[in-house]
Amino acid sequence: MDPTSPDTTRDLFADLVAAIAAGRDRAAFVKLFEHFAPRVKSYLMRLGCQAAEADELAQESLLAVWQKAATFDRRQSAVSTWLFTIARNKRIDAIRRARRPELDPEDPALVPATPEQADQILQAAQSARQLHTAIAGLPEDQRELLVLAFFQEKSHSDIAVATGLPLGTVKSRIRLAMQRLRAVIEER
Amino acid sequence: MVAAAIPQFRPGGQPAHHLSEELLLAYATGGLSEAVALVAAAHLTLCPSCRAELARAQAIGGALVEATPPVAMQAGALDRLLARLDQPAPPAEERLTAGSRDRDIPGPLRAYLPADAENLPWRKVIAGLYEYKLDLPGHQGMASLLRIIPGKAMPQHTHRGHEMTLVLRGDFDDKTGHYGAGDLALTDDTVDHQPVAGAHADCIALAVTDAPLKLTGTFGRLLNPFIRF
Ligand SMILES: [Zn+2]
Numbered sequence: 001m002d003p004t005s006p007d008t009t010r011d012l013f014a015d016l017v018a019a020i021a022a023g024r025d026r027a028a029f030v031k032l033f034e035h036f037a038p039r040v041k042s043y044l045m046r047l048g049c050q051a052a053e054a055d056e057l058a059q060e061s062l063l064a065v066w067q068k069a070a071t072f073d074r075r076q077s078a079v080s081t082w083l084f085t086i087a088r089n090k091r092i093d094a095i096r097r098a099r100r101p102e103l104d105p106e107d108p109a110l111v112p113a114t115p116e117q118a119d120q121i122l123q124a125a126q127s128a129r130q131l132h133t134a135i136a137g138l139p140e141d142q143r144e145l146l147v148l149a150f151f152q153e154k155s156h157s158d159i160a161v162a163t164g165l166p167l168g169t170v171k172s173r174i175r176l177a178m179q180r181l182r183a184v185i186e187e188r
Numbered sequence: 189m190v191a192a193a194i195p196q197f198r199p200g201g202q203p204a205h206h207l208s209e210e211l212l213l214a215y216a217t218g219g220l221s222e223a224v225a226l227v228a229a230a231h232l233t234l235c236p237s238c239r240a241e242l243a244r245a246q247a248i249g250g251a252l253v254e255a256t257p258p259v260a261m262q263a264g265a266l267d268r269l270l271a272r273l274d275q276p277a278p279p280a281e282e283r284l285t286a287g288s289r290d291r292d293i294p295g296p297l298r299a300y301l302p303a304d305a306e307n308l309p310w311r312k313v314i315a316g317l318y319e320y321k322l323d324l325p326g327h328q329g330m331a332s333l334l335r336i337i338p339g340k341a342m343p344q345h346t347h348r349g350h351e352m353t354l355v356l357r358g359d360f361d362d363k364t365g366h367y368g369a370g371d372l373a374l375t376d377d378t379v380d381h382q383p384v385a386g387a388h389a390d391c392i393a394l395a396v397t398d399a400p401l402k403l404t405g406t407f408g409r410l411l412n413p414f415i416r417f
Binding site: 026029030033034037040042045046052054058059063067077080082087088092096098100101104109110111113117124125132146147150175178181182185 | 234239
């Protein structure tokens with residue numbers, strides 16, 4: 001079965017992570033590596049990493065998947081989302097020595113979500129496949145701005161300067177793209 | 189004299205003033221400075237509504253990574269990595285064992301505090317206003333815990349950049365609204381404001397600016413040389 005097949009709602013990558021957690025399954029790891037390492041590398045290069053460093057950090061990210069497979073909770077996130085946050089953290093740690101303040105789901109100070117909010121979080125976690133399809137269907141100008149906002153860590157005003165678009169246009173296009181994707185998440 | 193606003197009690201004690209969409213997105217992508225990320229992570233701890241927003245932003249981030257055109261890995265990368273799989277994993281990241289055990293202070297912030305809020309080495313700024321500066325090397329603006337006694341007004345001020353104030357205990361009012369525990373007040377250089385602490389308890393807030401504050405009131409001009417905001 002092709003884990004990238006868009007017509008399935010089950011995150012088959014999560015099955016591969018489960019196989020690693022259950023039995024140190026190296027074949028499952030190879031499949032994850034082959035799909036995700038080149039994408040994580042591409043993402044890191046878009047963030048401004050040189051090719052060699054991006055390669056290194058993509059390897060470290062996949063190694064973290066192997067080491068932390070048992071902590072992955074498929075109800076709380078898609079594998080792509082998990083890798084997105086792992087790679088993001090690897091990069092922050094590589095470029096700055098500062099501490100990285102981070103939300104801790106086990107924090108005793110955590111204000112609990114209402115059942116409705118907990119549902120919203122699960123909905124987001126389970127919409128990876130639909131989001132992928134929706135992103136492919138966004139108008140080019142919206143997708144490009146979304147990618148800039150996400151991958152190049154630029155503020156809306158930086159994007160306005162870089163693209164020559166008025167700030168208001170940048171803000172409204174990003175908001176439109178986000179609304180469209182949110183609708184996809186909430187339809188689930 | 190206007191009667192003090194009645195604090196609005198919210199269902200489940202959840203915040204009413206939130207991270208902006210732009211800040212939330214930047215937190216999701218790792219684009220915030222340490223000081224601003226600290227405010228964001230602390231608010232997220234106290235705000236399930238922003239956590240749901242974050243889950244959406246991260247799902248979109250994951251889908252964008254998924255949709256990005258792959259770039260081939262270096263030859264031999266997989267083999268080198270496979271050779272490392274049997275090495276023992278590094279010990280789990282140490283939890284920062286901070287001195288603060290306050291259960292109502294968000295964990296990301298507790299990591300910066302050497303003691304409980306009661307026992308911090310507070311520095312008196314003016315009568316009724318105390319400050320504890322966080323250790324954030326390289327941060328240009330202010331990054332402090334502020335403690336304001338009940339009913340005390342802060343010096344009137346504007347900002348050269350942005351100010352983020354996250355209420356941890358107590359509450360305050362300014363002309364932009366009422367802020368209780370978990371609420372995040374975001375102001376910029378267009379706002380000249382004078383927060384006043386609520387009447388019933390000390391207000392403790394995390395305040396971060398990305399540029400030094402500019403004091404504007406008479407009081408402020410007098411104090412300016414002494415407050416190294
Ligand atoms: Zn919020």
